[in-house]
Amino acid sequence: MPQSQQQSRILANDPLTAEVFRLTVYSPEIAVAAAPGQFVMVQVSSSLDPLLRRPFSIHSRGADGSISLLFKVVGRGTALLAKARPGDKIDLLGPFGRGFDLSAAEKPVCLIGGGMGIAPLLFLAQELPGRKHALLGARNRDELAPLAKFFADIGCAVQLATDDGSLGHHGFIPDLLDEVLPDVSQVCTCGPSPMMRGVARKCRAAEVSCQVSLETHMACGMGACLGCAVPGRDGSYVHVCKEGPVFNSEELPWEL
Amino acid sequence: METLDLRVRIGALELQNPVLTASGTFGYAKEFEPFLNLNRLGGIIVKGISLEPRAGNPPPRIVETACGMLNAIGLENVGIERFISEKMPYLRTLTAPLIVNILGDSLDDYRELARRLDEVPGISGIEVNISCPNVKKGGVAFGAVPEMAAAVTAVVRGATRLPLIVKLSPNVTDITVMAKAVEAAGADAVSLINTLIGMAINAETRKPRLANIIGGLSGPAVKPIALRMVWQTAQAVQIPVIGIGGISTADDAVEFFLAGATAVQVGTANFYDPSAAEKIVAGLEEYLQRHNEERISTLIGALDTGGK
DSSP states (O other): OOOEEEEEEEEEEEESSSSEEEEEEEOHHHHHHOOTTOEEEEOOOSSSSSOSOEEEEEEEEOTTSEEEEEEEOOSHHHHHHHTOOTTOEEEEEEEESBOOOOTTOOSOEEEEEEGGGGHHHHHHHHHOOSOEEEEEEESSHHHHHHHHHHHHHTTOEEEEEETTSSSSEESOGGGGTTTTGGGOSEEEEESOHHHHHHHHHHHHHHTOEEEEEOOOOOSSSSSSSOTTEEEOTTSSEEETTTTOBEEEGGGSOOOO | OOOOBOOEEETTEEESSSEEEOTTSSTTSGGGTTTSOGGGSSEEEEEEEOSSOBOOOOSOOEEEETTEEEEOOOOOBOHHHHIIIIIHHHHTTOOSOEEEEEOOSSHHHHHHHHHHHHTSTTOOEEEEEOOSBOGGGTTOBGGGSHHHHHHHHHHHHHHOOSOEEEEOOSOSSOHHHHHHHHHHTTOSEEEEOOOEEEEOEETTTTEESSTTSEEEEESGGGHHHHHHHHHHHHHHOSSOEEEESSOOSHHHHHHHHHTTOSEEEEOTHHHHOTTHHHHHHHHHHHHHHHTTOSBGGGGTTOOOOTTO
16 A cells, blocks of 8 residues: 655536536546545645645546546635646545455445535545445535435435435434444444444444544644544544544544 | 765765755655655654644645745644654655754754754754744744844854854845854754745735745745855855755755855755755756866855956
8 A cells, every 4th residue: 555645637616506616637646546535735836825735635546547636715725726626736645544345344334424425435436346325414515416326427326315315315414323223233433523432432332433534634644743633532642644534433532 | 087076064064966855845854755865865854843742833834925925834743752652763765964954942942952962863954943933032033133143053052063054034124134143053064045034915805825824935935035145145154055035946056155155055046946955966967067067065155256
């Protein structure tokens, strides 16, 4: 799983909504090395401001040496990234971190994503053999519909929920989980913390293994800055970039 | 073409070139192996080590600022036992000199760390972080009082014959006073600057952006301050000065040499460009060629102030 630094050519930067973009880059070395759940560090500016790279999980991998990243404009870094155009070069480092572990999954895997947390689950769905099922949630239809289509396009069954009820279930993803859990051996989730906690709580009650993918600020992505620490189970800290970003929910001190 | 000579000397330690990596920005070096040739570097300074492992501060620990970043990592490290057993075997395979940064809460801590490291093969030097609070003296930072900085230097000097660098804090009234104090106490070199204490606030939530409230500012934003302090310090002491602060290009490094630095450390730049240090080595060679110089040492202190 070698890591590399690659000047990557932008193939497309598709707006999915006014704020959400899918950036596709030609980055064959990173693409071939990547596993679902891993992330890359993206240089958003060639100037010194903003200074730091931004971490993005790999959203999908193309057969042509490309990878895509999903992002929402939330600050200066993502605003700059939204302006990137096909043909531009962008500097990527990666792939970093511990991805999803599917070695123990015997029965179908259920993927549960909320908002931009849906990003790494598409790559996971691409790589999973056999029947797969995704529960996807977002604020509204505009945001959710294009993302849901990516999953449907690769033959993944989807159930949807929106905060405003404009698409699918009116409410939160964990509401949908009860009827699904008896049929799965593994849940993989990424999204807002309250959602992931709710998912992890239900998984524990049903004795289903739950892997969660965390997001934090980080300066380097490779275990040097130690800026991405989050509390671990025994009072110590774990580093999202190296021990994560994917954790078994039992490794985290969540009050489940 | 004549051979370029990038060698510099820090006490008894000869470096093949003057580009080192700053402690706390380069992990234990192995993390960077995919991104650069570690043996092209003048030296590697690893994450600061204490006697016991430290868990570090609660998150958030870092925040980006204009052309820089604040950190309050809290000196998280594996402790000296695990450093020697887990990190040294890899570090020993490198040909680039290894300098180990140490930190403690008391003079006894520093003495014991230096004594232990003195026995470990594969270590070329010790850098002492004196920015930590002295728990036995009411928590005043060793690096804030000249007598205490001198005392730390003296106990480490007494415990090891390894080349000894003392890393100075810029959070003092006059850094040259600190430099002179540690020089008199036996330091072979001083390195500066450590981070500048700063803070960031979220106006919307009215909360500090770091859990620790305050943190250390680093990155290109601090370079002019670092350059000024290196310039002043180089005129105040006889021992080599190692420049640190916002260095991300070869030109940045050259500026520090002209101000009087004998070597430089690349810090925050490692985070956003993990091959920065190697690029700087290559850039220095290119600089010498472009200026028809053979030796990097001719740049040291060569600032042209027009007689001022």
